[in-house]
Amino acid sequence: MYIVKVLVEHPVHSLDTTFDYLSHEPLLKGIRVWIRFGYQKIIGYVESIEETVLSQEELEKQVGFHYQYIIDVIDEEPLLNEELQDLANQLSRMTLSPRISCLQAMLPTQLKPASHQAVGMKTQLCVEVIMDQSAKTVKQQECLSFLKKHPDIPLKEVPYSRALLKNLEKQGCIQIIEKEVYRQPFSMTHQAKHIQLTVQQQKVVDGILSHQGRVALLHGVTGSGKTEVYLTLAAHYLKNNQAVMMLVPEISLTPMMVEVFRERFGDQVAILHSRLSQGEKYDEYRRIKRQEVKIVVGARSAVFAPLENIGIIILDEEHDPSYKQESKPRYLTSQIAKIRAKTHHASVVLGSATPSLESYARALKGIYDLYELPDRINQKPLPHVEIVDMIQQTRQHNYSLFSIPMKQSIQTTIDKGEQVILLLNKRGYATYVQCQDCGEVLKCPHCDVTLTDHRSEHKLKCHYCEYMIDYPRVCPHCGSTHFKSIGYGTQKIEEEIEKLFHGAKVLRYDVDTTRQKNGHLKLLEKFRNKEANILLGTQMIAKGLDFEDVTFVGVLNADLSLNVPDFRASERTFQLLCQVSGRSGRGQKQGHVIIQTYNPDHYAITCAAKHDYVSFFHQEMKYRQVAKYPPYCHMVSILIQSKQEKWIHQVAMDVKNYLQTHSHQTIILGPAKSTIYKMQDIYRERILVKFLNSKDIYEALNNINDYYNKQQKGKVRIVCDFNPYSQI
Template sequence: MNGLSVQVGVSGTSFAFDQAYSYSVPDNLADKAVPGSRVIVPFGRSDRRRVGIIVGVCTDTENVEGLKAVSSVVDNTPIIGDEQLKLLLWLRDTVFCTYYEAFRTLIPPGLGVSFTQKYRLSPKKPKKGELSDKAMGLYLSASETDDGGELAVMISEDGKSASELIEKGFLEEIDLAKQRVRDDTVSMVRLTDHYSEKNIKLTPKQKAAAEILEREGCASVRELCYMCGCTSQVVKNMVKSGAAELFDYEVLKAPETIERDSVDDIVLNGSQQAAFDGISQMISEKKAAAALLFGVTGSGKTPVFAKLIDHTLRMGRNVIMLIPEISLTPQTLNRFRRLFGETVAVLHSGLSLSMRSNEYKRVKSGQCRIVVGTRSAVFAPLDNIGLIIMDEEGERTYKSESSPRYHAKDAAAQRCLYHNALLLTASATPSIESYYSAEKGRTKLFVMPDRYSPDPSVKAAMPRAEIIDMTGSGRVLSEELVSGINDNLSRGEQSILLLNRRGYHTFITCSECREPLACPNCSIPLTYHKVNNRLICHYCGYSQDYTDKCPKCGSTKLKLSGMGTQRLEDELAEFFPGARILRMDADTTYSRYAYDKRFTAFGNGEYDIMVGTQMIAKGLDFPNVTLVGVLNADKSLYSGDFRSYERTFSLITQVVGRSGRGNSRGRALIQTFAPDHYVINLAAQQNYTAFYEQEIAMRRALIYPPFCDICAVGFSGEDDKKTGAAADIFAEKIAEGIKNIPEKMPVRVLGPSKCVFEKINGKFRYRIIIKCRNNSQFRSFISGVRTETARLPEFRGISVYLDMNGDISL
């Protein structure tokens, strides 16, 4: 033994028991067992094999004795480098996750591994009396078979004898790791010839699926399940009966951009040039710094980004460009590929496993110098970074809602510190925290107050915004909005309508017993989807056939209310029978290239009206759109989160800004039941600074970010009382712990209380809200409470998570 040992973050460990476990390294693995490499190690009392990541190495020979040994090394070379290893440790220390959860965040899912354990007899043969009778019997039986599967069965049936053979060196364990990358295909289904030739009996759901396949010819399994309201098992049973067959359809990659544009052809106006000069100077200084580019909607931030990227590349440094939504990726990617060619890579969750792995490898190999993508792209293995851009930096999508619960801005700041790079955040509606930081001088502020016009002789104007009071109207579309759309149709101009709820009806109530039709797994009403005549829960995915009877009292007097994008689409078709309508929501964007195809079609004038949820509100540029309508604008004002006003203002401001980006001045109509609310009015005026002054005053008075940090402690379990009791115990431990801290630690604890949606996916939910300061002292304290309580019997079956500055509206 060489005396080498490694510290390993092991997969599958809970937060309370997660640590860097020490393992000795056999001589034959010493060269490969380095930090950043994956290993297979025995873990726990049963020594069950698990995958782990090496996070440290120790050469202290005195501490090797008694350590379990690394079984094998998965990677020939480290899968993550020095900087990514530092990011892994940073994630683990700051966002309350395990080592391996942090590691999995750094690499695409396709590069993950699964492994199987196989056995083979060693060349060494036992001598008489060297083995027990049972072990010798197993050895002799194993010697007579060449079938690996049969050998595995023998070993599983007599584990004690197998352990004896392994311990004495007559049986060898072999761990085979396999990377999880699948072909870039979609699983499709179609009817077989036998279906029409033979009288195959089908269940009602199978018949519904067959009718769709007869009409459409074929469909993806996912689409067919959605349309029929069934699971994939229904399709599998149809295949078994011979009625249908599966086949793989190769998804073609997006066509490469042929035409190239030159960055030198981009002409900046005065405010754009001033912003470029100041920001490029900061990049040239090669110091870790941060800047905020605050420009009104349509002010032309993208041309400035392009010039800054070109400036950074000319310095020999590389760039990451982050965008908040997958829907924005196609337009952004196409713009930059026209300017910078194949040196641009794209990373986001909408890509297939093989495509994400391929792009990741292109970046890691140095073939790409620009990475465009959503939140996870911040961890791209790009070297020598000079600039990280976060467009629409205030968007909530930059914050992960599952472990590790990191914010892309914090990760970007860490990378800029490592590379001495500039973090440039940009938005027409920056987060309150970001603007406060700029106001205090911690971040350099650059302002672009005017809209950009391609023609310097023409001054582009902001859209005219009108607030429509819908109180007592009983209408879906106001007269003003109907008239405006008609005018646009007659002029050949396009319109965008925002309604941030998908489905048809969003609420169904029994008129007799007053009970809503709710999800059996969640404390949330079911949404009616007319396309497949199903009631669907948008939180856990539960669905059922629509029924006209109340499940509680049997009454047929059901009242359907509320409006989603599907109903709005139907209403528009009735009002404007000749109009071409495009609906953009989660139900119409299943396929990987749906965003690109649909937005491209709209940009090419193939549709007159686009209806959608928040995915259409930001970052899109359609010059022929001259009218924007916002429906139920005040809905998000009352979400129960201190950020609800900020999010409402941002959503309305941004979607209004989609209008009038060409040569014609735009118009925006905001339908609301709260026409006098200051948030609605300031959003209509596009007056961010006035809104900021109101919001920062409120947060200062109530002590909310940026004047503190918010740590949410969440609890979920199948038993309501047990979950609530666990939350109470946790709160008591916090109170006890604070009393015993010698140094004063500013903490205010609210709760525990039930969450807004108290039951999700069959589990009851409680939470504690802590106003605190996000520093190492507090993180160490709250992590200690979580670790201590995890060992208590009252917490068995209770899931606990910690989330710093996350969403507290659910």
């Protein structure tokens, strides 16, 4: 008999421990099992097994509780290899998250230790020749010859009648069998031609290959050929029979990167991201686990892909906040990549035209190897960037969303038969709706935010909890029917463009228009095929897009990201402006960019206009040093949450007092109400802690986490987020 220690599927701190069950047979660590937990039949994850010579009665007498047996075993082999099992435990400690939530983050839905199972494997009927003999008739012999040339052909693709096949089956020549087939998340592509690297690109490749096991920062301007460097590095490791992990931040970039890698490496590539169907995820994961592929291309969670013998891990657009997981476990992808690379003695490449300040600072200190690609391929010039002061436009009595130079540039570009990209980092039609008689602003009842007008759907929506109502007919406060939409989003701009510009054909590219499967790909394909000459979108359009005929890029309001209450606001604005500017002039024609702003002298905007990363870096670092923000310190955000407003501030003060007493060499800011005080009916206060060494604070945070999330569960919940990327 065996005692099996099992983690249960519920990812809550109060259940973050193993529970003992019995089994007649030895089980493998890392498999899923069905167990009885209270009155529920749920899934457990086997953490360890030990054999015992005692009977069930003797065990129960010894420990004082009743043992239950494992109901059933789900997996024949462990879901995760030893490396990933150890990584899950390490991730749990690093992020103060339940171990089961870390395991669930690593696995596709079908394989998660959770009861809501969905799609399984896909099968199809295939025809297999089992005996090399002559058939009875000429037609049967003709069919048999065809089947020999096409082994394991699907039954539905055989160009002969079912009756004929049945006769061949009776003669023992063939058999019809059910075979597993993989779902194809992408279409087949043709093999790409090899591209000769430039001298600069080859120098970068040689440098990275000669320093195996190091972290390299590749700082290359937009259009400098970073992707070709990635492909050449991948080819080298593939030739040495080592695996390659290629990570991109946005789902919208994944299909494009997959296409490039599939063209070069064919069936060696698997894809992992959240927009795949459940069945496609399941199949891709098993292809990777069975070592049928050597390259994985995917978004954030692909860092947990069960690859063996990894040679290199590449993070494109390494600065992007999408690499930070904002729900438990709150991990930073680059941190996980470095842990996995250390295990495999692999190299890590962080690529970006606008690296994060933390990464560039580490590179200047020599912690990372720094490689530069300062020029575009074939010496193509970077686009000319013009800053338009919208205050001056207002003084000239232009109250339009488009400045006069912007209007002229858009119309000229359309008239020349070229294409335009316009960035407005705000979706929806208008920011909020206000009653004109009493001034009432319609707000979400569950969150401390206004409802956004989505005019095309005649709905008002909350972008945080998905609460939605029909566009109101009367004011709930005074009964008036007079409403006004204030502010503007991509839907309103789309409407304005069609009125203002002759010959404009607009495609709107935001979360609302790309919800459907492959929505990103379909829209971009339309733009590539010239079905539209203006691509209007949110920050999704700022990265990775490469269209030869895009010669003009317009930024409608550069201040949207600049005025966010976050110490990274300037950095994110600079990165966004540089990235979107880089979409212009990537073909043979010179690019042009206009940035509309009410802060024309802000260094984030002036440096972006000059494509001057180094000047921005030094200016921003001065402010970070004075205010003691990363990279001059580490940070942890402590979010105190409760459905009862009366408790939250007192608990926040208790947490602060405990930290002041039990942590050393730290700076504690707060507590203060979160930017959005109420979200999904939960009240929120935040404490920010700056520290230099995690040893100074980790034990105190662990005790706070243990006390409020395990012992005092229900009243208040504490969320600790190391390296926070969001201050909402």
